[in-house]
Amino acid sequence: MVSSSRIAIARKRRGLTLAALSERADVSLQSLSNYETGRTDPTGDTLSKLAAALEFPESFFRRDSIDLLPLDAVSFRARSKLAAGPRDAALASSTLALELNEWIDSRYRLPASQVPTLARLDPEVAADVVRARWDLGDAPISNMVHLVESRGVRVFSLPPEFSDVDAFSFWRSGTPFIFLSTLKSPERGRFDVAHELGHLVLHGEERELYGPSAEKEANRFASAFLMPRSSVESIIPDSPLVSQVIAAKKIWKVAAMALAYRLHDLGIVSDWHYRKICVELSKKGYRSSEPQGIPGREKSQLLEKVFSMAHGKGISLRNVASELDVTSQELSSWIFGLVVTVRTGAERTTASPARSKPRLTVVR
Numbered sequence: 440m441v442s443s444s445r446i447a448i449a450r451k452r453r454g455l456t457l458a459a460l461s462e463r464a465d466v467s468l469q470s471l472s473n474y475e476t477g478r479t480d481p482t483g484d485t486l487s488k489l490a491a492a493l494e495f496p497e498s499f500f501r502r503d504s505i506d507l508l509p510l511d512a513v514s515f516r517a518r519s520k521l522a523a524g525p526r527d528a529a530l531a532s533s534t535l536a537l538e539l540n541e542w543i544d545s546r547y548r549l550p551a552s553q554v555p556t557l558a559r560l561d562p563e564v565a566a567d568v569v570r571a572r573w574d575l576g577d578a579p580i581s582n583m584v585h586l587v588e589s590r591g592v593r594v595f596s597l598p599p600e601f602s603d604v605d606a607f608s609f610w611r612s613g614t615p616f617i618f619l620s621t622l623k624s625p626e627r628g629r630f631d632v633a634h635e636l637g638h639l640v641l642h643g644e645e646r647e648l649y650g651p652s653a654e655k656e657a658n659r660f661a662s663a664f665l666m667p668r669s670s671v672e673s674i675i676p677d678s679p680l681v682s683q684v685i686a687a688k689k690i691w692k693v694a695a696m697a698l699a700y701r702l703h704d705l706g707i708v709s710d711w712h713y714r715k716i717c718v719e720l721s722k723k724g725y726r727s728s729e730p731q732g733i734p735g736r737e738k739s740q741l742l743e744k745v746f747s748m749a750h751g752k753g754i755s756l757r758n759v760a761s762e763l764d765v766t767s768q769e770l771s772s773w774i775f776g777l778v779v780t781v782r783t784g785a786e787r788t789t790a791s792p793a794r795s796k797p798r799l800t801v802v803r
């Protein structure tokens with residue numbers, strides 16, 4: 440039995456239209472369409488051609504059927520501007536990464552979600568509530584990825600080849616997920632995590648996930664969460680110099696532009712002063728990049744631990760990939776930029792899941 444849904448997901452993962460796959464695999468368009476709707480099954484030979492063209496092992500297509508993450512469930516930024524190809528590729532990649540998450544869940548006891556859903560609150564207030572519930576006070580957050588992982592959020596990567604797709608997030612059976620594009624600056628990465636946390640908190644189940652107002656709310660949440668009013672007001676003088684803004688961005692590990700925006704939002708700088716700061720920052724290159732930025736993007740502590748514990752038991756990344764019936768490259772794309780010490784390693788001879796699940800703790 441071949442799973443029709445897996446043919447469609449593999450094709451979308453590669454960013455291919457039916458016509459493009461038909462040409463690449465040398466299979467007629469009509470036949471392809473029949474396979475994807477489940478009307479007919481490909482023969483063994485045809486399945487081999489499809490598997491080769493899609494760069495998935497044949498065994499992948501014989502696994503249980505799988506539902507593509509619904510577009511409505513996902514907080515895509517600028518979704519109207521995003522082409523269907525990269526968008527579906529990101530959705531397909533994330534759908535498959537959920538199988539890695541299940542693999543991890545079946546072996547380790549992970550932190551339960553402590554992400555509240557506060558749909559009725561103003562983003563600024565919601566950010567304060569989350570900080571209070573997580574005992575963060577108004578201190579700067581040293582590592583956003585570690586923090587959300589310690590509160591039960593699962594963080595994965597978006598495929599690096601589709602760099603126009605921004606981060607997105609969703610709830611799935613009570614577990615919050617964040618998928619990150621790991622190609623942007625470290626400051627932008629931290630803001631993305633805080634922005635997606637905002638979606639999870641504010642737009643959890645009931646509220647509309649997308650559109651300009653949801654984006655604005657998630658940005659306000661991120662800004663308030665990373666740079667709490669009380670701490671900013673106590674540190675930054677009124678009408679600060681640009682040099683003071685540049686020095687202070689290191690305290691909250693944010694982009695200089697993001698701090699300037701926050702200062703304006705809090706009334707610490709006037710409209711006129713804000714425009715002046717923006718012009719000066721632009722001249723210094725802060726609009727297109729982040730000079731004097733923090734070194735290196737934040738990594739996942741959870742995935743790092745999972746793969747190093749697996750390695751300790753002789754289970755390599757390649758072994759995990761083969762248990763999930765994907766290539767090592769495919770699996771690597773789900774954790775790209777989030778894990779440093781992945782060893783692809785040699786084949787393992789015996790594969791037995793742990794008898795009792797070890798608890799995996801993540802500290803912020």
Ligand SMILES: [Zn+2]
Pocket residue numbers: 514515516634638653654657
């Ligand atoms: Zn968003």
